[in-house]
Amino acid sequence: MGYLLKNASILDGNNNLIKTDILIEKDMIKKIEENIPFDQHEVFEAEGRLVTPGFVDLHVHLREPGGEHKETIETGTKAAVKGGYTTLAAMPNTRPVPDTIETMEFVQQRIKETASCRVLPYASITTRQIGKELTDFSGLLEKGAFAFTDDGVGVQSAGMMLKAMKEASENDAVIVAHCEDNTLLPKGGAFHEGQFTEKEGLPGIPSVSESVHIARDVLLAEAANARYHVCHVSTKESVRVIKDAKRAGIKVTAEVTPHHLILSDKDIKSNDTHYKMNPPLRSESDREALIQGLKEGTIDFIATDHAPHSAEEKNQDVELAPFGIVGLETAFPLLYSELVLNQEILTLQELVDMMTSKPAVSFNLPYGTLLEGAKADLTIVDLNKEEAIDTKTFVSKGKNTPFDGRVCKGWPVATIFEGKLVYNKEESFV
Numbered sequence: 212m213g214y215l216l217k218n219a220s221i222l223d224g225n226n227n228l229i230k231t232d233i234l235i236e237k238d239m240i241k242k243i244e245e246n247i248p249f250d251q252h253e254v255f256e257a258e259g260r261l262v263t264p265g266f267v268d269l270h271v272h273l274r275e276p277g278g279e280h281k282e283t284i285e286t287g288t289k290a291a292v293k294g295g296y297t298t299l300a301a302m303p304n305t306r307p308v309p310d311t312i313e314t315m316e317f318v319q320q321r322i323k324e325t326a327s328c329r330v331l332p333y334a335s336i337t338t339r340q341i342g343k344e345l346t347d348f349s350g351l352l353e354k355g356a357f358a359f360t361d362d363g364v365g366v367q368s369a370g371m372m373l374k375a376m377k378e379a380s381e382n383d384a385v386i387v388a389h390c391e392d393n394t395l396l397p398k399g400g401a402f403h404e405g406q407f408t409e410k411e412g413l414p415g416i417p418s419v420s421e422s423v424h425i426a427r428d429v430l431l432a433e434a435a436n437a438r439y440h441v442c443h444v445s446t447k448e449s450v451r452v453i454k455d456a457k458r459a460g461i462k463v464t465a466e467v468t469p470h471h472l473i474l475s476d477k478d479i480k481s482n483d484t485h486y487k488m489n490p491p492l493r494s495e496s497d498r499e500a501l502i503q504g505l506k507e508g509t510i511d512f513i514a515t516d517h518a519p520h521s522a523e524e525k526n527q528d529v530e531l532a533p534f535g536i537v538g539l540e541t542a543f544p545l546l547y548s549e550l551v552l553n554q555e556i557l558t559l560q561e562l563v564d565m566m567t568s569k570p571a572v573s574f575n576l577p578y579g580t581l582l583e584g585a586k587a588d589l590t591i592v593d594l595n596k597e598e599a600i601d602t603k604t605f606v607s608k609g610k611n612t613p614f615d616g617r618v619c620k621g622w623p624v625a626t627i628f629e630g631k632l633v634y635n636k637e638e639s640f641v
């Protein structure tokens with residue numbers, strides 16, 4: 212009859228750790244209190260472990276249907292719970308795209324049958340994500356579409372984006388945007404236009420190809436009175452535009468990825484396609500602006516943009532290899548080690564909030580909290596455990612990361628989703 216976590220360390224909201232017991236019954240957190248007596252519960256000793264709400268990642272690519280050689284809902288959610296995540300929102304750049312009721316029903320069925328954690332599927336804004344025709348927003352929402360996005364590609368026409376925002380506003384839905392103006396992209400660009408591409412004599416992806424769409428879209432969101440969210444913000448100009456829009460009262464939120472917070476174009480290794488992702492790693496001053504934006508609340512939360520690809524695909528020439536890196540199994544230890552421990556940029560509380568309550572609140576989700584009566588989604592972390600990232604241990608099909616071999620501290624060791632133990636590293640947590 213449920214679990215009793217003894218002597219767990221939890222955060223109090225002010226970056227203080229307090230010691231407590233946590234009682235889980237069915238799929239709910241029943242009680243958070245010291246010295247809960249046990250009574251037919253399975254007892255877990257959590258002494259010396261940080262217990263947080265299950266992490267929430269609102270930007271992942273699970274590749275199913277159509278990209279099962281890269282990832283499936285089953286493998287992607289196994290990777291998620293290993294990384295401490297219990298809620299994911301899955302991007303619709305699959306084949307087929309969930310742009311019809313039938314495909315959305317199929318995706319929901321696969322989630323029900325194969326997922327280890329909660330998966331909220333996005334529907335596309337436009338049919339086949341080609342920017343020509345809006346999908347059936349109200350029909351897709353009825354089938355459980357989480358929000359609408361054409362992630363993978365920008366919505367090129369302002370007219371189409373305005374239509375989408377009006378439709379979203381009428382249906383109380385959020386438009387989630389991959390911001391990229393194709394008319395500003397060079398042929399064969401793989402990296403940010405800056406010191407790296409200049410040194411290597413390569414075509415570069417300019418910052419303005421992202422920021423110009425954000426500037427356009429916040430004005431469209433204002434005109435349509437729509438809720439608008441920006442994916443994977445990467446430039447300082449983007450941060451400035453979002454800051455101004457928030458100040459003007461426009462309903463905009465934004466996310467940033469772990470890799471854009473930790474790496475910049477000075478870290479790129481020539482001919483290594485593990486540094487090729489969209490948007491690209493920008494300059495060091497962009498990275499600093501992203502950190503500042505996150506700290507001050509211009510950027511609302513962290514999302515991985517987990518984008519698995521096969522080794523064959525990534526082993527091509529830089530121009531041909533697909534954009535994207537995986538993130539679910541490494542996000543917390545990377546961010547904790549780099550931003551909390553090494554650079555002292557974020558507190559542990561801030562980091563946990565940005566991976567739990569902040570995304571949940573931004574999208575009105577009832578998850579990401581450790582409160583009595585909440586869903587029992589919990590992540591158990593060993594903050595002192597130090598280990599090198601090793602792609603050979605990944606359960607994701609994607610091994611495409613530039614962080615292989617990097618030593619990190621703060622590894623998730625167990626994950627509870629809706630009251631069930633869905634991950635338990637080497638059965639260590641019993």
Ligand SMILES: NC(=O)N[C@@H](CC(=O)O)C(=O)O
Pocket residue numbers: 272304362363364389487488489490516518519533534535536
């Ligand atoms: N981020 C990436 O580099 N790639 C994503 C697409 C996307 O998020 O735009 C993918 O689907 O592989």
Ligand SMILES: [Zn+2]
Pocket residue numbers: 362363364389442443489490
């Ligand atoms: Zn994208």
Ligand SMILES: [Zn+2]
Pocket residue numbers: 270271272302362363516518
């Ligand atoms: Zn993406």
